[in-house]
Amino acid sequence: MAGISTHVLNSGTGRPGAGMRIDFSVRDGDGWKLVKSITTNADGRTDQPVLAPDAARTGQYELLFHVGDYFRRQPGGNDTPFLDTVPVRFAIFDTQQHYHVPMLCTPWSCSTYRGS
Amino acid sequence: MASPTLTRRAFLPAGLALGSLAAGTAAAQNAPAALTTAPVSQLNLSPRLTMHAIDTHNGSPGVGMKVQLSMHDGTDYRVLRRFETNRGGRTDEPLLVDQSYQSGRYELLLQVEDYFAARGTALPKPNFLAQVPVRFLIANPAERIHLAILFTPWGYSYYRGS
Numbered sequence: 001m002a003g004i005s006t007h008v009l010n011s012g013t014g015r016p017g018a019g020m021r022i023d024f025s026v027r028d029g030d031g032w033k034l035v036k037s038i039t040t041n042a043d044g045r046t047d048q049p050v051l052a053p054d055a056a057r058t059g060q061y062e063l064l065f066h067v068g069d070y071f072r073r074q075p076g077g078n079d080t081p082f083l084d085t086v087p088v089r090f091a092i093f094d095t096q097q098h099y100h101v102p103m104l105c106t107p108w109s110c111s112t113y114r115g116s
Numbered sequence: 117m118a119s120p121t122l123t124r125r126a127f128l129p130a131g132l133a134l135g136s137l138a139a140g141t142a143a144a145q146n147a148p149a150a151l152t153t154a155p156v157s158q159l160n161l162s163p164r165l166t167m168h169a170i171d172t173h174n175g176s177p178g179v180g181m182k183v184q185l186s187m188h189d190g191t192d193y194r195v196l197r198r199f200e201t202n203r204g205g206r207t208d209e210p211l212l213v214d215q216s217y218q219s220g221r222y223e224l225l226l227q228v229e230d231y232f233a234a235r236g237t238a239l240p241k242p243n244f245l246a247q248v249p250v251r252f253l254i255a256n257p258a259e260r261i262h263l264a265i266l267f268t269p270w271g272y273s274y275y276r277g278s
Contacts, residue, residue, distance in 0.1 A: 060242070068253075079255075080255040080256045080259070081253050081255055082252055082253055082255070082261075082276050083251070083252060083253070084221065084251065084253055085251065086251060089245075089247065089248070089249060090244050090245060091240075091242040091244055091245075091246065093242055093243070093244065094240070099244075104273075106275075108275055109273065109274065109276065110273065110274065111271070111272070111273030111274075112271055113268075113271025114244055114270045114271060
């Protein structure tokens with residue numbers, strides 16, 4: 001299945017990152033045009049594809065993960081936050097391929113990659 | 117906000133490195149330093165922002181990475197300076213220190229696609245990653261922040277290092 005999907009993992013607890021807001025945007029000229037805001041489900045995924053296969057176009061995309069808000073709501077909180085919103089920008093270079101773009105995060109680190 | 121810290125000494129070599137990139141001697145300029153010593157501890161250094169780019173695709177320091185440092189001014193990220201990483205994947209001077217090290221929202225923008233293209237790495241067009249934004253907060257200017265950034269053509273991670 002082509003298109004875009006994501007998965008948020010809380011690497012500090014080893015659990016899915018549930019209830020994290022993600023803003024999905026597409027490159028539009030010099031800026032970014034918001035396509036939709038999504039919230040991760042109990043499995044840290046999104047109920048619907050971030051971008052459906054028939055909507056995939058070659059171009060630049062952004063997933064803006066609201067990591068700071070997510071960790072503020074977790075037990076223990078974080079009084080000196082290091083991460084707030086974390087943008088991940090990537091390209092669809094072949095619309096026949098799928099782009100799975102996970103976000104692994106703790107209050108002090110984050111990691112993303114082309115997954116599968 | 118112009119900082120005096122990374123000005124003449126560090127910017128001039130960065131500009132020269134850019135010029136020689138254009139002249140086609142990128143390979144010599146971008147050779148990583150030999151990995152013969154352990155990193156130097158920054159324990160007990162005064163509050164400051166430092167960074168280290170590590171190319172985990174090639175197992176080397178991220179040498180000659182073009183980076184743009186911005187600070188959020190309440191509306192948008194405003195560029196403070198542009199620089200290149202040195203042969204250790206670091207910068208010769210702290211990015212922010214003393215009066216320039218202030219709480220706020222910051223972004224480093226790394227030219228990852230250009231970095232790998234200059235090394236002849238096979239990449240799709242457009243590459244999966246092009247300009248990688250690394251956003252972070254300085255919440256407590258009494259504490260030093262070291263940013264470690266590990267990158268490949270297909271992913272990256274960054275964290276508060278030491």
